[in-house]
Amino acid sequence: MNLKRVLAIAFKETLQVWRDPRSLAIALLMPLMQLGLLGYGVSLDVRHVALCVYDQENSQASRGLIQQFVASNWFAVVRNLHTERELRAAMDRSQCIGAVTIPRNFTRVLDTTGAVSVQAVFDATDVNTTNIAIGYAQGVVALATTNFGQAWAQGHGVQPQTVGMIDLEPRVMFNEGLDSRNFIIPGVVAVILGLVGAQLTSLTVSREWERGTMEQLISTPVSALELMLGKLVPYFVVGLVDAAFCLTAAVFWFQVPFRGGIATLALTTMLYTLVVLGIGYLVSVRIRSQLGASQVALLLTMMPTTLLSGYTFPIDQMPPAVQAITLLVYPRYFVTILRAVFLKGSTLGELISPILGLIIFAVGLIWIAARAFRKRLD
Amino acid sequence: MSDLAVQAEGLTKRFGAFVAVDHLDLGIAKGEVVGFIGPNGAGKSTTIRMLCGLLQPSAGRAVVAGFDVGRQPEAVREHIGYMSQKFSLYGDLTVRENLRFFGGLYEVPRQDIDARMRNAIAMAGLEGRENALVQTLAGGWKQRLALGCAILHRPPVLFLDEPTSGVEPEARRKFWDLIHQLAADAVTILVSTHYMEEAEYCNRIALINAGRLVAIGSPGELRRRELGGTLYDLSCDALGAAVAALREAPGVIDAAIFSDRLHVLMQGDSTSLQPFLASHGITAGVPAPIVPSLEDVFVQLVTRPHATGASA
Numbered sequence: 001m002n003l004k005r006v007l008a009i010a011f012k013e014t015l016q017v018w019r020d021p022r023s024l025a026i027a028l029l030m031p032l033m034q035l036g037l038l039g040y041g042v043s044l045d046v047r048h049v050a051l052c053v054y055d056q057e058n059s060q061a062s063r064g065l066i067q068q069f070v071a072s073n074w075f076a077v078v079r080n081l082h083t084e085r086e087l088r089a090a091m092d093r094s095q096c097i098g099a100v101t102i103p104r105n106f107t108r109v110l111d112t113t114g115a116v117s118v119q120a121v122f123d124a125t126d127v128n129t130t131n132i133a134i135g136y137a138q139g140v141v142a143l144a145t146t147n148f149g150q151a152w153a154q155g156h157g158v159q160p161q162t163v164g165m166i167d168l169e170p171r172v173m174f175n176e177g178l179d180s181r182n183f184i185i186p187g188v189v190a191v192i193l194g195l196v197g198a199q200l201t202s203l204t205v206s207r208e209w210e211r212g213t214m215e216q217l218i219s220t221p222v223s224a225l226e227l228m229l230g231k232l233v234p235y236f237v238v239g240l241v242d243a244a245f246c247l248t249a250a251v252f253w254f255q256v257p258f259r260g261g262i263a264t265l266a267l268t269t270m271l272y273t274l275v276v277l278g279i280g281y282l283v284s285v286r287i288r289s290q291l292g293a294s295q296v297a298l299l300l301t302m303m304p305t306t307l308l309s310g311y312t313f314p315i316d317q318m319p320p321a322v323q324a325i326t327l328l329v330y331p332r333y334f335v336t337i338l339r340a341v342f343l344k345g346s347t348l349g350e351l352i353s354p355i356l357g358l359i360i361f362a363v364g365l366i367w368i369a370a371r372a373f374r375k376r377l378d
Numbered sequence: 379m380s381d382l383a384v385q386a387e388g389l390t391k392r393f394g395a396f397v398a399v400d401h402l403d404l405g406i407a408k409g410e411v412v413g414f415i416g417p418n419g420a421g422k423s424t425t426i427r428m429l430c431g432l433l434q435p436s437a438g439r440a441v442v443a444g445f446d447v448g449r450q451p452e453a454v455r456e457h458i459g460y461m462s463q464k465f466s467l468y469g470d471l472t473v474r475e476n477l478r479f480f481g482g483l484y485e486v487p488r489q490d491i492d493a494r495m496r497n498a499i500a501m502a503g504l505e506g507r508e509n510a511l512v513q514t515l516a517g518g519w520k521q522r523l524a525l526g527c528a529i530l531h532r533p534p535v536l537f538l539d540e541p542t543s544g545v546e547p548e549a550r551r552k553f554w555d556l557i558h559q560l561a562a563d564a565v566t567i568l569v570s571t572h573y574m575e576e577a578e579y580c581n582r583i584a585l586i587n588a589g590r591l592v593a594i595g596s597p598g599e600l601r602r603r604e605l606g607g608t609l610y611d612l613s614c615d616a617l618g619a620a621v622a623a624l625r626e627a628p629g630v631i632d633a634a635i636f637s638d639r640l641h642v643l644m645q646g647d648s649t650s651l652q653p654f655l656a657s658h659g660i661t662a663g664v665p666a667p668i669v670p671s672l673e674d675v676f677v678q679l680v681t682r683p684h685a686t687g688a689s690a
Contacts, residue, residue, distance in 0.1 A: 002485065004482055004485055005482060005483050005485065007482065008478070008479055008481075008482025008483050009479075009482075009483075011478075011479070011482075012468065012471065012475070012479045015470075015471055015475060016468065016470055016471070019470045020470065211466075211469075212462070212464040212465070212466045213466045213467070213468060214466075215432065215462040215464070215466055216460070216461075216462055216466035216467070216524075216527075217466075217483075218432060219430050219431075219432060219455060219458070219460040219462070220455060220480070220483040220484060221452055221455045221456045221483070221484070221485075222483050223452075375431075375432075375451070376432060376433065376434060377427060377432045377433050378393075378433050378434060
């Protein structure tokens, strides 16, 4: 290992990255673009669902219920309706996703029997949004029930827990405190860095083969390890800049709470970047065309990362055999680390097992990649 | 052995069933410029790549600068300079950046690098264009710069694989001047080319065809020894009849029509030619000895079936 040669390669590679606008654009813009797309696209939350209200009673109690919908922030009342026909028309024209009808005798029935039904109609074209909206609606109604119920129970001298019009849905309870974006974004950052990092290095060796410069390079005394380290240095910097971009956007743009330590975040990010660049480099060493290398790197990283890293589909809900496979999907370790550092404020010591996972990958990949590179033409 | 900078014994390279280099023996003394001549696909590049440690020999061995190419390829690489057939500097780097890069790879001492880079730039004639991107340079400059990069570490042995192919004649001559300057500094150089006239610039030339070494020697030696006689030029009428008659004449090895004249390769006294042709009713001029081109030699060698023996 000769530091001078590593530096010579690192310097040369840096110049080439700098003069190749395509690579630089991929390196610096793609991650932010992807974060924008995935950050918004993957969000499981539904906010400000357009709601129409047909309040037939227009009493203090009925207005109170509507106020509960608005106050939840999950719904926005876009129109007040006055007839059944208007309601039909609003749904037909997609002016709203849901319409709530409060019956004429709402207050009286509630007061005398302690149970009343409120009709809610939902447009199920977008099944996902509608399911979530229904869940929220039930949550709102349940909350209102509790309030009304307590007042009613006091007025009638019975125990409050015996009253209730609608069963509480656990999902609504669970989701009331939890913003899925906080959970998703750190995972998205891990996935993006994984994809972009492997792409960066996947071209670096194959480009030398394609342009014919490799033959000259391997006629020099440079060793496989020196070549690899020299080539990884500039991309390591680029990878860390990308990580800094994405993590900053996560905190300041997507407002994910950051409860951990900067040092923990920095160290684990560096480790993960090393693994990711190593994957791309290994592909690059084995495949001598740039297009092929980039495609293989994409295939190797895209599918397992999106499906098996646990960033959208929870690993603990997968069948045991698939769970075992995810041990090989290195982004899962960083998804775990980032979530824990962001949301739980975990320290290095608490993250020892995913960190060990990444270390094993980093060392293994560098060892394999250095051995896989042959200074031979045949 | 110790006087040889390059020594190959039975060097062979097979790609599947195809034998690219077939039991090649070659010895190059220190400070020699040896031209490696042969048609495309003859095995020149494959041989050079084996000598540089870039291809593993299928059989045989080679020692370059005192190191075995099969067993000590890294030691070989430290002691050689190599210019591959395809231009292989970085087009998106400047002249200076390319030089600095190779200087770093070859561990040129810090105190020497600036002087050597200046030398290389002067040698390539690139003063004033140090900061030009290499992809903007014309062929001749590129090749001289590539040579400059290959010798930054002052290697004792230099392998140049068709360094002048695709380069204009003026630039080719300049390139050969550089080769001779290096040879004057005791650098051993094996340079391949398919330009026959460039062979004249070499101390010795090695002719290779279909993976086999056909002949090796100085240009003068090859002309004398390999042709086996002296080449004469003469004018006559009835060229066709003359060729047929001359092929039966005593001392004549070969006779051929060369535009409107005859070329006769023969041993012994040329004064017998005129009377011999007169006896066949053909009027001929006085035969004049001419210097055969190496191309003549090469064609003779590869068309002669027994011409496989090589003398080192």
